[in-house]
Amino acid sequence: MIMLITPFLFFQAVFSMNSVVSRHVYARLIPLDNLRASETPSSINPSESMPDCTTVCAWDEACVAVMHHGDQCSIYRSSLSPSSVSLPGARCFIKQGALPHPDPCPVSQGYTSVLSPRMCYKLHMTMLSWTDSQARCESEGGRLIILNTDEKHAYILTQVAPYLATHIGLKVDGGSKTWTDGSTYVPGISHSFTAECGYMYDLSTRGYYCYWGRPFLCEIPV
Missing domain, CATH: 3.50.4.10 (Hepatocyte Growth Factor)
Structure with missing residues (x-):
């Protein structure tokens, strides 16, 4: 060696x-x-x-x-x-060479670039409403995180404290849970929604009033 x-x-x-x-x-x-x-x-x-x-x-x-x-x-x-x-x-x-070059994930802006599952995400600890959280993510070129695969869902659960209660890109539309990209698969345990805006808490997906301030997870699609 x-x-x-x-x-x-x-x-x-x-x-x-x-x-x-x-x-x-x-x-x-x-x-x-x-x-x-x-x-x-x-x-x-x-x-x-x-x-x-x-x-x-x-x-x-x-x-x-x-x-x-x-x-x-x-x-x-x-x-x-x-x-x-x-x-x-x-x-x-x-x-070096493990991640794509150039990497579309803006690591210098606080995003984490993940090889498997391929994604880039950022945890914001600022307490914002669901709507304001989505707007902040969009201002960075992204969106509230969409966890519509088992792999992404399982990975994020290992990275975020279970009791943090973070906004995610899920809403109730016409009685159905729908991600902001239009997909509908929600991995893991899903609790009843009190209101229309989705968040993660204690390893489960839940819903509450959109105006409620929470930390939030952004992602930039790759």
Whole structure:
């Protein structure tokens, strides 16, 4: 294994059991040094070193980024953004070429770019009505998030605190639950709607009055 470390790049050559060589370049995410990532990892594995951590990522086609801290390696299917939670000694790297280039997800504006399921989303903690939330998402080139597949629904449930109660792009139209793109499939447990505007709470989809202020999830379709 050959390594070259610079302040910004981490190069690694990974050798498989049959001596086939695959090369991966990992860019260090300096803004995340000593911080926990805002995103939740898809898995956490024991790892003695950063090279071991990136080796795990190299063999995982869905892996986009890694965080090494202590003897643990966290694997992510998305880009990473820093949280305000201190994690001394943590180092994060992103696998170059894992996400599309150029990436249509505006990561610099706080969006997370997810490889699997392919999507980009952003959690807004500002309390707005459903209508104002949709308008804010549209001003960023997106919409309130549409979770009309099992894969997207399951992924978002791992990323957002279950009791946050976020607006999503679902409404009641003529007695039927309808996403703003016209689709009607609602994965997971769906509770009765008190009123017409959808939100997520405690792993379920619910509805309440549109004027009620909540945090909200935007997505930019990809």
